[in-house]
Amino acid sequence: MTAKKPKTAAPSANPVTPAKPAQKDRVVIFDTTLRDGEQCPGATMTLEEKLQVAEMLDEMGVDIIEAGFPIASQGDFEAVAEIARITKKAVVAGLARAINADIDRAGEAVRKAKRGRIHTFVSTSPIHLEHQMRKTEAEVLEIISATVKRARNLTDDVEWSAMDATRTPIAYLCQCVDAAIKAGATTINLPDTVGYSTPDEYRAMFRAVREKVPGSDKAIFSVHCHDDLGLAVANSLAGIEGGARQVECTINGLGERAGNAALEEIVMAIRTRSDVMPYVTGVDATQLTRASKLVSAVTSFPIQYNKAIVGRNAFAHESGIHQDGMLKNANTYEIMTPESVGVSKTSLVMGKHSGRNAFRSKLKDLGYELGENAFEDAFTRFKALADKKKHVYDEDLEALVDERIATASDRVKVIALLVVAGTMGPQSATLTLDIEGSHKTAQTTGNGPVDATFNAIKALIPHEAKLALYQVTAVTEGTDAQAEVSVRLEMNGRSVTSRAADPDTLVSSAKAYIGALNKLMQRDLMGKREAG
Numbered sequence: 001m002t003a004k005k006p007k008t009a010a011p012s013a014n015p016v017t018p019a020k021p022a023q024k025d026r027v028v029i030f031d032t033t034l035r036d037g038e039q040c041p042g043a044t045m046t047l048e049e050k051l052q053v054a055e056m057l058d059e060m061g062v063d064i065i066e067a068g069f070p071i072a073s074q075g076d077f078e079a080v081a082e083i084a085r086i087t088k089k090a091v092v093a094g095l096a097r098a099i100n101a102d103i104d105r106a107g108e109a110v111r112k113a114k115r116g117r118i119h120t121f122v123s124t125s126p127i128h129l130e131h132q133m134r135k136t137e138a139e140v141l142e143i144i145s146a147t148v149k150r151a152r153n154l155t156d157d158v159e160w161s162a163m164d165a166t167r168t169p170i171a172y173l174c175q176c177v178d179a180a181i182k183a184g185a186t187t188i189n190l191p192d193t194v195g196y197s198t199p200d201e202y203r204a205m206f207r208a209v210r211e212k213v214p215g216s217d218k219a220i221f222s223v224h225c226h227d228d229l230g231l232a233v234a235n236s237l238a239g240i241e242g243g244a245r246q247v248e249c250t251i252n253g254l255g256e257r258a259g260n261a262a263l264e265e266i267v268m269a270i271r272t273r274s275d276v277m278p279y280v281t282g283v284d285a286t287q288l289t290r291a292s293k294l295v296s297a298v299t300s301f302p303i304q305y306n307k308a309i310v311g312r313n314a315f316a317h318e319s320g321i322h323q324d325g326m327l328k329n330a331n332t333y334e335i336m337t338p339e340s341v342g343v344s345k346t347s348l349v350m351g352k353h354s355g356r357n358a359f360r361s362k363l364k365d366l367g368y369e370l371g372e373n374a375f376e377d378a379f380t381r382f383k384a385l386a387d388k389k390k391h392v393y394d395e396d397l398e399a400l401v402d403e404r405i406a407t408a409s410d411r412v413k414v415i416a417l418l419v420v421a422g423t424m425g426p427q428s429a430t431l432t433l434d435i436e437g438s439h440k441t442a443q444t445t446g447n448g449p450v451d452a453t454f455n456a457i458k459a460l461i462p463h464e465a466k467l468a469l470y471q472v473t474a475v476t477e478g479t480d481a482q483a484e485v486s487v488r489l490e491m492n493g494r495s496v497t498s499r500a501a502d503p504d505t506l507v508s509s510a511k512a513y514i515g516a517l518n519k520l521m522q523r524d525l526m527g528k529r530e531a532g
């Protein structure tokens, strides 16, 4: 029997070698981790954390950073303005509804950017027009012309988005796009807002709109996909095939509901399958792991173990057959190298005798590059952990560094905790906190040791925040493993998450709760959102 010839050309023999950029069409990467990503419940970031993420995105070669929604709150406005001021290379965008006040506020926020963009959007689908906007198609067309013109008076770089584009009839969508381009929009974004589309439909939508709208060659078309059906990355790539040249995405796929298309997956899919996708991005892929860890740390959202590209298991080969193949030739089971996304293989084992150089090199292998102060702090805590724990695994170090990033600007710190627990209740906790420089102690009881500990925190820092999530996981195996605790608090319609790790579950519980309170106490998170 003769083997059938494949219909398409076989992938290049060495899939880990990307094609030369000069032969490829450039795809612009628009990162919205700080806007659509931050809209995800519990993913709220402080100003300091947003600046860290923006700096990372700029360094790694993201073309556009959507820094926030300036009208939403004073904190959002300040974050966008500060990111606009410090960003060196990327365009900085601020989001605005199709409302004059929003557009003016976004324009003001990005005014100091080297390159600033106003991103304005309005719904176009019948279901949104009827039930949410209560406007006719003709009214929305007028709104598009007026608001895009207003934005163009503030900056030359205006993006217009048709919210719920994928559920909008093509004929009306074309009229809207035509109005936006005539009013001066330079980028046209057609989002799959509710994650409903399929790759074939999404590709066809871009082809149809670009073909039917006379001035479509004057604007760059953009994809923006949500992952409700797990199709966000596939849809984004199909949209590019349909002619889009900008991709809106987030690190780790963070975003509303099931999230947005994951930046790292888009970048690596384009790079790894350049034989069938003749495009190139400006992102330095070796920074993807670092970016993923930073976003996970500042949001306290864990990365799924088997997450493509950046998951802990993404390059792990467990089965005997796979391991055998890998030992003979890595190309047998690896379509990209761990190094290409910033993970380098290492056999360095850490323990209490490891010095600064070994620790620094280990962190680098794990994808972390810390500033001097953060490094010293992490090193001190590593030594303390190595004293308590015989084997310090990579996961322990990740938990240790992630925790520090998440608590860099603490106003309250845990000093000491003594808990009495067991079958003879009531359980009690004696907790000492450093509250803005002065030490305060409270002793409380509770329905179990965690409840007693959290009651002690409430006694020392009275607050209205509601505990929305309390989750404990073991960082590694063994009874001496660190317990990683995630705590989510909700207050004034905002929610924040914090993570802490310690061999003592109650200490990590107290630290995680205090971490979340610290986030809520940040000035920019305390004020209620004015809109949105």
Ligand code: KIV
Residues within 6 Å of the ligand: 036, 121, 161, 162, 163, 164, 189, 191, 192, 193, 194, 224, 226
């Ligand atoms: O999903 C969406 O439609 C959006 C718009 C604001 C672009 O996030």
Ligand code: ZN
Residues within 6 Å of the ligand: 036, 191, 193, 224, 226
């Ligand atoms: Zn979105």
